[in-house]
Amino acid sequence: MLRVLIIKKKHLYIVFTALLVLIIGITLLMFMSKSNETFSESLKYAYKKISPEQAKMLINNNNDLTVLDVRSEREYLDGHIPNAVLIPYKLAKNNYSSLLERGKKYLVYCDTGKKSEKIAKTLSSNGFSRIYLLAGGIEKWNYDLVR
Missing domain, CATH: 1.20.5 (Single alpha-helices involved in coiled-coils or other helix-helix interfaces)
Structure with a gap:
């Protein structure tokens, strides 16, 4: 037993x-x-975080890409990614639907990536399905800037 x-x-x-x-x-x-893709149950679509190297390739290989700088005008004038369009954070957060087209492809960045991630979440949760986020923001960008 x-x-x-x-x-x-x-x-x-x-x-x-x-x-x-x-x-x-x-x-x-x-x-x-x-994965680098960020998903949430509340998001209809996902945005993709990409490295500066991936962003550089994306910019070089996509004529239909719009690069959005969501920093302040002063920061934009101090140096921005070539061909970037300035849409300050508050304006982008509140007026994205009248400023941007849902079917277009966007790369969003700010200083560190925190504000641009909020914009990417807002856009993706409102039907913008082709959103890329520069991970680490312009601080991680090791390429030429336009001044």
Whole structure:
């Protein structure tokens, strides 16, 4: 009788260990396969965060891309990405529907990426399906600026 209980206890430990390893493995897999695309249940569409290198390629390879600078006018005049259009943050946040076309492709940036991410979320949740976000903002941009 005692031997049966020991065997059952041993099996219980084996099953518990296997489940723990499985849970840790699934958690690691989910963590390691994190995508750059940002999704939310409240968003109808997604925007994609891209690196400065990817943004440079996107700009060079897409004539239909509009680059939106959502910083202040003074910051824009101090230096901006070539061909960028200035739409200050508050104006973009409140008047995006009258200023922008839903079917167009946009690359949005600011200083650090925080304000531009808010704009990207606003646009994507309101039917703009082709939104790219410069990760890290212009601070991470290592290419020429127009002054």
